[in-house]
Amino acid sequence: MSDASAPTPALSSTRTRPHPAGRGKAEDWLDAAYHQLLEAGVDSVRVMTLAKTLALSRTSFYWGFKDREALLDALLARWDTTNTAGLLQQCERYAATVVEAMLNVFDCWLDEALFDSRFELAIRNWAAQNDAVADAVALADTARIAALTQMLVRFGQPAQLANVRARTIYLTQIGYLSMRTRESTEERIGRMAEYVEVFVGEPCQPDDLARFAARHTG
Missing domain, CATH: 1.10.357 (Tetracycline Repressor; domain 2)
Structure with a gap:
């Protein structure tokens, strides 16, 4: 999230297309981001770090969120x-x-x-x-x-x-x-x-x- 952008609701950061099996749900990525934030702060909430935690590919993140900023918006909304x-x-x-x-x-x-x-x-x-x-x-x-x-x-x-x-x-x-x-x-x-x-x-x-x-x- 850049300083210039206002937080947006979590719903606006997720896509509506069907979620393929094995790619992880948006909520899984959000849960992982939440735990990462608590353990090591916002700078550690990175797509690659979360992908390793979830044992998923980095590209699968984008089935749930547009980008890291959208994930951070959803985290703030939560x-x-x-x-x-x-x-x-x-x-x-x-x-x-x-x-x-x-x-x-x-x-x-x-x-x-x-x-x-x-x-x-x-x-x-x-x-x-x-x-x-x-x-x-x-x-x-x-x-x-x-x-x-x-x-x-x-x-x-x-x-x-x-x-x-x-x-x-x-x-x-x-x-x-x-x-x-x-x-x-x-x-x-x-x-x-x-x-x-x-x-x-x-x-x-x-x-x-x-x-x-x-x-x-x-």
Whole structure:
């Protein structure tokens, strides 16, 4: 992806003609690109590298994508539809109290299906060297903070206070990622009640925390 080009949805980067057997599906190439990005950064996401990983010919890549730039566009679109959509979904999820709503958001930090932390960090590292990706990240940050703000406003918090709290919630989590903070699930859950009270101004009751912990422990 060049700095001058805006990210495009994954669907626009794939061809519609039938996929011959033995050439690998577009999703296989995208999965391989995702893992390569996480392991070694965007500069390592190369067609030849992925072809070796998939044990496919380099030319078979072009049955799924127009070029490497299209693959990178699809990779960025996957991040947005995973992490941004996951966070917004949890902000909009039903909750009887603001504490329950906050714990719904905290599901994102412990469930990679809702918010893939390694993917998030890899995209942010990529953004440091690519203006178009940086713009996409900035748009995602704005949308996420807005969703958190609206969630708090729904529970009667003044707009300015809700926005400051939303920023605190979000920037704390991004700080966790940037600092590569290491915590076990048990350690993270053990701090959740206090985080909730700091973030929303209301105490987290033992029953609230128990229901949350049950979703994330065996």
